[in-house]
Amino acid sequence: MTKPKIALKDVHKSFGAKQVLRGVTLDVMPSESMVVIGGSGTGKSITIKSVLGLVKPDRGEVWVDDIRADKARGARRDALLDKFGMLFQGGALFDSLKVWENVAFRLRRRLGRDEARDLAVEKLRRVGLGPENADLYPAELSGGMQKRVGLARAIADDPEIIFFDEPTTGLDPIMSDVINDLIREVVTEMGATALTITHDMTSVRRIADKVAMLHGGVIQWTGPVDDLETCGDPYIEQFINGRADGPIEALR
Amino acid sequence: MAVLSAFHGFLAGIGASVIGLLRATGALTLFAAQGIMHCFLPPWYWREVLRQMMRIGYFSLPVVGLTALFTGAVLALQIYIGGSRFNAEGVVASIVAIGIVRELGPVLGGLMVAGRVSAAIAAELGTMRVTEQIDALTTLSTNPFKYLVAPRLIAGVLTLPVLVAVADIIGIMGGFLVGVNRLNFNAGTYIANTVNFLEAGDILSGLYKAAAFGFIITLMGCYHGYNSGRGAQGVGTATTNAVVSASVLILAANYILTELFFST
Numbered sequence: 001m002t003k004p005k006i007a008l009k010d011v012h013k014s015f016g017a018k019q020v021l022r023g024v025t026l027d028v029m030p031s032e033s034m035v036v037i038g039g040s041g042t043g044k045s046i047t048i049k050s051v052l053g054l055v056k057p058d059r060g061e062v063w064v065d066d067i068r069a070d071k072a073r074g075a076r077r078d079a080l081l082d083k084f085g086m087l088f089q090g091g092a093l094f095d096s097l098k099v100w101e102n103v104a105f106r107l108r109r110r111l112g113r114d115e116a117r118d119l120a121v122e123k124l125r126r127v128g129l130g131p132e133n134a135d136l137y138p139a140e141l142s143g144g145m146q147k148r149v150g151l152a153r154a155i156a157d158d159p160e161i162i163f164f165d166e167p168t169t170g171l172d173p174i175m176s177d178v179i180n181d182l183i184r185e186v187v188t189e190m191g192a193t194a195l196t197i198t199h200d201m202t203s204v205r206r207i208a209d210k211v212a213m214l215h216g217g218v219i220q221w222t223g224p225v226d227d228l229e230t231c232g233d234p235y236i237e238q239f240i241n242g243r244a245d246g247p248i249e250a251l252r
Numbered sequence: 253m254a255v256l257s258a259f260h261g262f263l264a265g266i267g268a269s270v271i272g273l274l275r276a277t278g279a280l281t282l283f284a285a286q287g288i289m290h291c292f293l294p295p296w297y298w299r300e301v302l303r304q305m306m307r308i309g310y311f312s313l314p315v316v317g318l319t320a321l322f323t324g325a326v327l328a329l330q331i332y333i334g335g336s337r338f339n340a341e342g343v344v345a346s347i348v349a350i351g352i353v354r355e356l357g358p359v360l361g362g363l364m365v366a367g368r369v370s371a372a373i374a375a376e377l378g379t380m381r382v383t384e385q386i387d388a389l390t391t392l393s394t395n396p397f398k399y400l401v402a403p404r405l406i407a408g409v410l411t412l413p414v415l416v417a418v419a420d421i422i423g424i425m426g427g428f429l430v431g432v433n434r435l436n437f438n439a440g441t442y443i444a445n446t447v448n449f450l451e452a453g454d455i456l457s458g459l460y461k462a463a464a465f466g467f468i469i470t471l472m473g474c475y476h477g478y479n480s481g482r483g484a485q486g487v488g489t490a491t492t493n494a495v496v497s498a499s500v501l502i503l504a505a506n507y508i509l510t511e512l513f514f515s516t
Contacts (some may be wrong), residue, residue, distance in 0.1 A: 022421035054387050081393045095379075106392045153392075163391075 003062070005030045005161060011060035012217075013046055016087060020046050020224035020236060022217030023060070028210075033187055035204050035225070037239060038214035039248060045089075047214065048163050051195075053077060053223040062162070085192075087183075089166040091146040093153070094136035100134035101126070103152045110192050110249065115240035123152040124209040127182055144175040151179070162187065164196040168203050180206040201240055204228070216249060283475050289394065298405035307468070308369050308404075309411030313418065314363045315368060320419035321510040323356050324348055325425025332435050337479035344435065345442045347448035348427035353450065353458045357420040357508050358502040362465035366498040367413065373404055374494035377477025378487035386478070401478065404470040412466030413459040418456065457513045464509060465502050 004027035013021040020043040028034045038044050049055040051062055051069060061072040064080055072080050093102050103120035105112075106229045111119065121131045129149040138146055147167065154162055164183060168176035180203050187207075196207055204211060205225065212222040213236050221233040228240060238246030289483045312394045327348050375398060380386050389396045424446060430439040480490035 049387070052387075052391055054390060078393055081391065084391055086388070086391040088384045088388055090383055092384040094385055096390070105394070109393075 002029060003065075004028055005032070005065065006195065007061075007063040008047070008051070009034070009061040009063070011047070011050055011057045011062060013043070013050065013055060013057050019217055021050070021057070021060075024214070024219055026212055026218070026219050026222065028193055028195055030193055033184075033190050033196070033207055033209045034212060035196045035198060035208035035210070036214055037197075037199060037201075038213045039199065039239070042214050043217060044214055045165060048086075048165065048195060049079070049195060050088070052081070052163070082157075083160045084163065085154035085157065086163040087147070087150045087154045087165065087167055089169055091138065091143075091150040095138055095144055097137075098134065099129075099136050099138065099141070099149050102138065102149060103156050105153065106157045110214055120152070120156065123156050124149070126155070126186070127152045128178070144171055147171065147175075148182070149180055150216055151182060151186070155190065157193075159188060159192060161193045161195070162190075164194065164198075164207075166198055166200075167196065168198065168200045173202075176200065176202065177206075183207050199239075274506040279479075280475055284471055286397055287401045287405050287471065287474065290397045292404055293398075295398065297399055297403055301406050304403050304407035305411050307372070308365070308407050308466075309415050312365050312415060315364050316415055316419045316446050317365050317422045319360050320357060320423035321426040322354070323360055324423035324428075325430045326353055327351055327356065327423075328427035328435065332431075338384055341435075342445070343433055343473040344437065345427070345445035348431070348504065349424050349446045350454055352423035352427070353420045353454050355458070355506075355510075357423055358416045358458045358461040358465060359502065360420045361416045362412065362462065362469065362502045362506075363499055365415065365504060366375060366469045366472075369408075370469050370476075370498040371452065371491045373470060373473025374412075374477035374480070374491045375487055376490060377474060378480030378490040380478045382482060382487060392481045396478070397449070401474045404409075404474055408466035408470030409463050410466070412462040412469070416462035417455075420455070435497055454514075457509075461506060461509050464505055468505060469498045472501065 006026075006028040008024050008026045011021050011024040012019070024038075024043075024047055024112055025035075026047075036044050036047060041076070047162065050057050051064065053069060053072065058072055060070075061068060064083065067076065067080055069080055093099075094105070097105070098118040100117050101108075103123050104116035107116040107119055117134070121134050124131070124134060129145060129148050129152070133149075138149065141149065150168075154164075167179050167183060171179060183194070183196070186192075186208055194207070196203070198204060198207075205228075208225040209226050210222065211228055213220045213233070215235050220235045221231060223231055228236060234247050237243075238248050302478075328344055331344045331347045331351075332341055335343055377386070380400070386396050386400070389399055393416070428439075428442055431442050432439045475492040476490040476497070479485045
């Protein structure tokens with residue numbers, strides 16, 4: 001039986017009195033594109049940050065391959081992080097570096113300047129940005145172009161696992177579609193395992209192989225994207241139809 | 253009963269403040285220890301160190317130079333006025349030189365750089381925290397302490413002494429200009445008095461202080477920026493705290509170091 005690439009087991013996380021994760025259990029299989037959906041503030045970002053070690057879980061286990069990710073330190077943690085690429089919600093591009101330097105940031109550890117630049121330009125081309133953008137600074141780019149640069153940086157070193165944090169937030173519908181297509185293409189082409197968090201249902205249908213619904217600090221439902229409409233889960237039904245009435249309480 | 257309850261409340265308030273202070277001191281100490289450790293452990297980002305040396309040292313030169321120039325000029329006037337009360341106008345050159353290199357050069361230079369650099373570092377790192385750039389560094393297998401904190405600490409400790417050395421020269425020159433042009437001292441005598449009365453220990457103690465101030469300035473900028481709260485308000489608070497804490501710590505460290513040099 002194939003082992004999960006990423007496994008979260010009963011992960012808990014609180015911030016002061018606020019319990020955000022109350023026992024998240026989730027398996028992401030190799031080369032699978034898992035999308036975690038859920039309302040704002042339900043702990044989607046905390047879930048992926050727990051995997052990356054950016055947030056330390058209070059309880060539970062996080063496994064990446066055969067490594068206990070939440071306990072990894074030093075060289076073991078560095079080796080673990082080398083497996084990951086991440087596209088942040090706001091791009092999180094380094095303002096002080098040029099576009100190509102952002103994309104080549106990790107590559108520079110093992111490649112010379114010229115070689116890293118060539119590879120960065122190639123990755124930029126892969127996400128639809130010409131070489132004329134390579135020497136610009138992030139602040140000179142539009143939001144959509146910044147997302148593309150973020151995507152190029154995430155895939156630059158051909159990671160085994162890619163995380164996408166709200167990849168289409170703040171983009172117009174057409175640019176959202178372009179980014180969704182790019183994500184689907186690069187994930188399929190690289191054979192990478194992808195974990196995306198979003199509340200954009202268009203993205204879910206374009207990107208996902210499997211979907212997990214996070215609500216109340218736990219995974220309420222998980223299953224193939226094709227079962228989303230017919231699963232009969234009241235949480236999923238309310239969420240995908242965007243209704244205010246249902247088990248998910250909405251503040252008015 | 254109400255008095256007892258108020259007394260408990262009063263004690264609880266004091267206890268909470270003390271615990272908060274101890275927690276903040278502990279957090280700062282751990283941050284500083286981690287920062288220092290990464291200054292000595294590879295990999296080193298030398299390009300970042302050079303970039304920070306330019307920002308902290310070179311670009312602070314105008315403000316520190318002007319501060320030193322006017323401080324030296326005012327010091328010459330004040331010492332002349334004070335000295336003339338007991339016929340000791342001749343000590344202007346030597347006291348200006350000693351005052352500048354031992355005290356005013358490093359302290360005023362440090363305070364000016366604290367205002368300029370601590371704030372800039374805290375704002376930069378705070379913005380990086382808020383926009384998830386620091387998280388992005390981690391996901392790119394780069395330790396933020398190595399890439400952000402260590403280069404700034406190294407740059408601060410290395411550039412402040414150079415900056416203060418230049419400020420010392422400019423400050424003494426400020427005194428010289430006033431002494432010669434306004435107070436009618438002989439230029440040659442003024443220079444001779446400056447050089448003859450100045451000892452290596454005077455200059456070195458000022459430069460050691462500058463290195464310590466460089467560490468304090470960059471540490472406070474990094475600490476407050478790195479731990480910045482969310483949003484524009486968080487970054488603003490981090491910037492203010494960085495400047496205030498750096499300035500206060502510079503003055504406190506100045507006293508401690510002066511006591512130390514005074515005893516030896």
